Amino acid sequence: MSTARPPVPAPQEPIEPQELLRLGLGAEETCLRADAARNRARLLEAAARLVAERGADGLTMEAVAVAANVGKGTVFRRFGDRTGLLSALLDHSERKLQTAFLTGPPPLGPGAPPAERLRAFGAAVLRRGVEELDLQLAAEADAGRRFVHPARRVLHQHVTLLLREAVPDADCELLAHTLMAQLDAALIHHLTRQCGMPLARLEAAWGDLVDRVTATGRAPDAVAAAGSGDGAAPAQAAGAAGAADADDLG
Incomplete structure (x- = not known):
């Protein structure tokens, strides 16, 4: 006996595209002089290089000062402390991602179905997650602030x-949380570093999930070929086909 589908609740507040760039930054951030903005960018570039070379654990205010050829006090005045520096690095990365999906070329940017x-967005977030995994894990907000962090809200x-x-006709606000769970930094860490899954498998799984949710679909063989890391899926498919052939012969 089938049951009626519960009504989809209306969103509490309308979400306008122009809200996506509001990351909650202070007025000071928007009033930086051109030279100060260049100096800040230089410090962030130096910090990003250090994270790439040493990991987030190797990032210190002193190391950034040396790499950028400035005094240590300059780094502290700009970012306050190491946590502020990590947050600024992530914000810099978030801005680049936002620019890409708001005004960049399709399919990540406007102009594609x-x-x-959605497929391009997830692939971009997964690639960034792998490249900046240590940084994202180090700056991860605690459970009480995780889902209200401005950057997280923008992506959601x-x-x-x-x-x-x-x-x-779907409950898109809740469904968005379900999709975003597959792009979580802690899950990316588990799958890539602890389970040894390649990035290509994660990207294929994301595309398959989007296709199922939106009922667009791609060729199943293409998804299986891209997503199977150990050949298990093709082997299972071949085994099922063999069993079916045996039944037909019987």
């Missing part, structure tokens, strides 16, 4: 907007 944009709102275009 919503399902294609973007996914929600695309889902509303692709599946308007």
Whole structure:
């Protein structure tokens, strides 16, 4: 006996595209002089190089000062402490990602169907997650602030907007949280470093998930070929086909 599908709740507040760039930064950030902005960018570039070379644990205010050829006091005045520096690094990365999906070329940017944009978005976030994994884990917000962090809300709102275009009858706000869970830094760490899964497998799984959610679909053989890290899926498919042939012969 089938049951009626519960009504989808209306969103509490309308989400407008222009809200996506509001990361909650202070007024000081928008009033930087051109030279101060260049100096800040130079410090962030030096910090990013250090994270790439040594990991987030090797990032110190002193090391950034040496790498950028400035006094240590300059780094402290700009970022306050190491936590502030880590947050600024992530913000710099978030801004680049936002620029790409808000104004960049399709399929990540505007101009492609919503399902294609969702696929491209997840692939971009996964690639960034692998490249900046130590940094993202080090700056991870605690459980009480994780889902209200401005950067997290920006990404969630973007996914929600695309889902509303692709599946308007769904509870897109909750569905966006479900999709975003597959892009979580802690999960990426577990899958890539602890389980040894290649990035290509994660990207294929994301594309398959988007296709199933939006009912767009791709060729199953292509998804299986890209997503199987150990050949188990093709082997299982071959075994099932062999069993079916045996039944037919019997």
